[in-house]
Amino acid sequence: MNLNRDAAIMPRWLAGIILQIAMILLVFATAFAQKKSSCIECHARLDDPRLSAPAKLFDNDIHHARGLSCNDCHGGDPNADAKEAAKDPRKGYLGRPKTLDIPAYCGKCHSDANLMKRFNPSLRVDQEREYYTSVHGKLLKSGETRVATCISCHSVHGIRAITDPLSSVYPSNVAETCSKCHASADYMRGFGIPSDQFDKYKTSVHAKALYDKQDLSAPTCNDCHGNHGATPPGIASVANVCGQCHARQAELFQTSPHKAAFDQKQLGECITCHSNHAISRPGDQMIGTNNGSLCINCHKAEDKGFVAAGRMRSRIDELIASIDKSTAILNTAERAGMEVSRPKFELKDATDALTHARVLIHSSSTDEVEKVIGPGLQVSAKGYEAGLAALAERRFRREGLAISLIFILFLAGLVYLKIRQIEGRQATED
């Protein structure tokens, strides 16, 4: 090794090694380096949880995942370490927005189609506009700050994608998010609406489908009220809203005499009978003319509707009774050992007819209902016949068995006599 060869500060080989190490370190440094954010660095160290929370929550935020940081919303200089320099209004620092300004704050980006295209071209960009058509938006515009804004539902600093099950606006979490305000009687004081919607909703079939059966297609608050444009549907448009899924019932209702009557009387379509939040599984007791039916709330004895309600209910009851009778006899036959799986399967058509009839009552037309009850009763009757036939066959088999056994025992007895006869002969023959 000739240290003096290049008359340099260090031998070439040493320089080479140092350079290699430096390059490796640089690569690692850049690999691990986040965009420097003095905001996060500083706020994470603060004691006051209200100030440190944003920094801590931000790791889970979808904006963070997309490469955005504090300054993309709040402005300021993330490279400056000193508080004044970082929060310099000349560097665009906006600070914490006032409640009234929140929609515009978020809308800075979310209403800008050109900007949003860069991140997710299929996202809507009209949320802010829609918001101002909602009850929340209208109240906010009038100066009321105790209403929901973007961050009330989506949270802030830890905003998750809506497809993330932990998101506050994931279908199974929406109702809880809305209830943060709407379920508190204290908070809702002065707004003139009840605060028991969530409690009522939790008893409904929709809640059971959503929470117990994990059916994400089941409706929650936003499916009927909208999300950004949240408004309870108008009385005359309830059927349209429910009809998104219950299309058949809505269709029948719209063409029934009830539509005009309800609209005229200012009665909520669908909800007058089924309620809005506490929608329970409908039962046959709701229709008809007995105590406990809903029809008699409006219809008086012997008016056209009263008669129709009575007729529809009695026909449905007839079909139910027929199906029960047929099911019972088929079960008896099955327990007795007969093979009746086919008739039992075919009886399902009668139950289908019953379901169909229960839908058709929304037409308020006895003729429509009759169109399915008739065939349903026929199917049920066939099932009953099959049950009778199975039991008759069973009787036939047992009678056949009794007769055959008599013959068999008789024959065995004769053979025995023959044996005695032969052996008697053998004994004496000699």
Next chain:
Amino acid sequence: MGNTAWDKTTKNRDYPAPQPNSRRRFLDYLLGTSALATLGAIIYPIFRFMSPPQVIESAENSVVAAKLSEIPVNSGKIFKFGNKPGILVRSATGDFKAFSAVCTHLECIVQYRADTKQIWCACHNGQYNLSGKNIGGPPPRPLEEFQVNPRGDDVVVTRS
């Protein structure tokens, strides 16, 4: 005959006197007819068993869903496929498609809508296209598709 141990012991047994010919013949006659009757009672069910029943075939891996003449263009028909319902659709362009008619949401029976030219479930407004794919509403999965083969006037649907 006569000197075996059997004979020696049986001679000492208390047997009834040999029966008169007529009684013996009566027993033989009774025995014969009884045996024949029992044999008949065994052969009769066997023969009935072997003769083909009214309904000829059993399982449905393949079924005639409809007659060509009874299913117009742009219409659908529900048919029984084994233990479950199926739907046969003749599209507006004349092609045949067949699927399981059990909706993948809550198992209602779907139907074909000639106006939307799609398969529709009346229970909660679920929609499927003519490839069976769930394209609208609550249904989470497509409908199971079957093979369709028109044979003469019969439209035969087979489980693939």
Next chain:
Amino acid sequence: MNAKQKTEALTAWLDERLSISTLAGMVSKKEVPLHRHSIWYYFGGMTLFLFTVQVVTGILLLLYYRPSAENAFESVQFIVTEVKFGWLIRSIHSWSANLMIATLFIHMFSVFFLRAYYPPREITWISGVLLLFLVICFGFSGYLLPWNKLAFFATKVGTEIAGVVPIVGRPMLRFLRGGDDVTGATLTRFFGFHVAVLPATATVLIAVHVLLVQLHGMSVPPGLAGQPVKKMKFVPNFLLRDLIGWILAIGVLAALAALFPWELGEKADAFAPAPAGIKPEWYFLFMFQTLKYLPPKIGRFDGEVIGIMAFNFIALLLFVVPFVDRPPQDKRKTLIFNLIGIAALLFIVVLTIVGYVT
């Protein structure tokens, strides 16, 4: 010619061609010893009779049964609901299978205790043991054929157990199942065994077994050897008594079919979980129950494997019985073998009962 003359002429004609008189001569000489234990002589014939019932009802079922996973269950349902007297034929087939296995066990144990395997009847015994295994295979293969949930899982468990045997287990499992899992391929293959392979083998073995019995005559228990024993002619005396038994057996089968029809169950579904409390048929139950009681590990080996190998070993031991126990009998050997037999019988009975009750 009157009827009698006509019959005689026919007999003479046949005799000239088929030598039936020699056969008739042999049969007429066959005698059955009469003693305290003669009742057990009926059980061999009863097993053969029930086997015949199986063959006849089996052939009838073949007219309608379809051996594929898609069709098997429906075809049995069809037989039981649409075919005239199909319910009767099918239930008789299922019940007779069980009765046959029961009489087979009684026959085997009675032969054991009465030492009917003593020379020169060793090969008769061996053919009998082979028939025992064959009939068990009949039962196992036939059980799957309706392709219902119970049968599907019983087959799964049963072939799994076969697969546990070291070295040959895995190839045997694949051979039995027609693959790695129980599928339609298993059904087709079991059907082939059940209606072709096993019947052919059984025919040969039964022929050998029955011919040997005719050749050597009915054995007399060793305790009575040398003493003068009453003898009964086989034709017509014993045969008529046999006939009474068979006629009554027909009655029992008819009653069972009408009063306790064999269940159809639900169609097998490969993806559904096993139903709770699954048990094999009663003739496998004692082995199944024993395996349940074995500890998970015995020394270095799986308890289950030890259990299965033990049963296989005992099965093989059955073959050597006539070579280990030979005359002359001494009191000690008699006692030991009787105790072994009683122990085996008790073991089977008690564990079967336990298997049902728990």
